[in-house]
Amino acid sequence: MAQTWLFRDKYPRNCWLVHSTGYQMTAIEQSLVTIHDIATENLGTLCISQLYRPLQVPLNSERFESSRQKADLAASILQEVGIIRHGGLSDALAKGLLTDEYINGARILALNLTNGAVQSYVWWVKGGHDKLAETQRYEEEGLQIGKKPAHSYPWFDDETSTPTLRSPKFAPSPPNNYYKGWWTYPYFSCALSRWLVSYSIAIPPSGRHGLRGFISVDIDVSMLRVNQCDALPYRFASSSSSSQQQLLRQPTVRRTTAATVAVSYDMESIKDLQAFHSSHKCHRASMVCDYRQPSSEPTTISGGKLLAGMISSSSSSSWSRGSYQCLCKRGYYSLRHPDGFNGTIMEIAWQEHQDNISNYYTDVFKCLPCAPGCDTCTGPEPCLANYHWPFRISLLTISIGCACGTFVLLCYLFRHRRVKVFKVASPIFLMITLIGCAIMYLEVSS
Structure with missing residues (x-):
């Protein structure tokens, strides 16, 4: 008997959290290395042998709740009417999903129930970031009629390779929420030169025989930022969907008055990838982390640009490791770096310290305590008289x-x-x- 393949949230509450602190830190650090490689174009053969580079930390999908609901609705329609009898309906639904502000691509596949081969598919993408952007049909070499979809797709996995219906490609679902499908981890697409996250739903056949459907939507998350400084998580349920979308479109503005502190906090924190909060390498006892928007100029390496022009400064400049400065706290000083330590340098020094290559992280890149009696200082000079x-x-x-x-x-x-x-x-x-x-x-x- 054919097994009904639905992505269901069968896992307990703690599955939304990483099982251990050590595993979480390892996943965060490996994801930061991936982000750094892409931001500095240090990718080697990524776009030759590997077209996608996924991270290992989940994205807070609540920000795209309206997009998920539209995909669930489209899956419910296809499940009711059947994907084989209404080929034109699949095409219309895929194009209709692109009217969502955040959905960048939508695809609907009809798969053979016996061998999982592609019977037919539609894939539509849009070139811009708004509802009026031009849409076009996308032809993909990895999707060929009569063959299984390529296993390299981060948004697809079949029940043959994952009999437990839980692929490691997909992130755990939030607790107390029922999703028809699964969210992927954020990944970089070489073809589109963007950071994406996908929501995929498997549609069971209407009977024992027929075609199994599969629907997936891509959401462009390049406008989000990798903020490694300490920050409280943003509660998306505290604001309406329209206000969230308005905040996402507004530029980051630093507020100075007490009356606008809360507004500024919402505007900035809603753009953060919350999994990277508190992953900075500042010495927490003597330093404070200050987020700095990375430069929009493209980064090059001595060997030339490996992916020249792939990463646009407007969409991916905020995806950068070490986009912060470590400032000395009150009561501490640094003679070599009075204006603060660059976050990129701190990341390198920390990694060298972890690998036992150098001790610059603990011996050089640190703030020293002021002399006794000094609230603030710029050097080791005493604030009180020293007796001879x-x-x-x-x-x-x-x-x-x-x-x-x-x-x-x-x-x-x-x-x-x-x-x-x-x-x-x-x-x-x-x-x-x-x-x-x-x-x-x-x-x-x-």
Whole structure:
């Protein structure tokens, strides 16, 4: 009996989270390396032997909830009417999905139930990022009639290779949510030169015999940014869909007044890939991370551009590792980098420290504590006076010795006050003078 192939959320709540902190950190670091390779065009044969480069961290798909609902609706329609009897309907549904603001491509496949070969397919893409962008039909070499779809597609996997109906290509579903399909991990497409995330749904046949349908939509996520600084996760359920879309279209603006802090936070945090929050390499005890928008100029390497012109500055410049600066906290300073440490350099130094190549990360790229009593400083100079104890002890000894000698003279003068020499010089005046000298010596010693 043919097995009904539906992507169902059968996993417990903790499947939405990574199973362990160590695995999560490894996945984040490997994904950051992939982003860095693509941003610096250090890809080697990526676009020759490997057309897609997926990450290992999921995307918060709640931002594209309306797009997912449209894909689920299209899948429900095809499941009701059958994909084999209405070939024109598949074409119309695929083109209709492109009217969504975020859906960049839509494809519907009719697969043979016995061997999984492609019976027919439609694939439509649009060139721009708005609803009025021109759509065109896309012909793909990996989809050939009579053959199975290429296994390299990040948005497709069949039940033959994944009998548990849970492919590692797809990210875990959010808890307490029922999805008809699965979201992929974000991936870079060489053909489109964009970062994409796909939502795929398998449609079971209407009976034991017939064709199994498969629908998938691509969403361009190049406008999102890799912010590795500390930030609170944005709650998409707290705002309406229309307001979310409006915030995504607005440029990042830094607010300075207290009345607009919350608005600024929403505008900036909604663009972040939240999986990369707190993945910066600043020393957390002495530094604070400050996100900086990366330069829009294309990066080159000494060997020439490997993917010249592939990554447009307008769409993928925010996908960059180390787009931050490590600033010294209050009470710390750095003589070599008073304006902060570049995040890219910190990433390299951290990796070299992990690989036991150098200790620059712990010995050089760090902020030093200010001298005692200093709230802020620019160097090791003390804010409080430092006592020169040998000099002070020597001066104290001389002063006390002189004061004691003055009292000795005072006693001697009082004992011999009737001597003619002392009597002529007024013994009372001389004793007052000696007492004043003793007081002066004692003030110096204090």
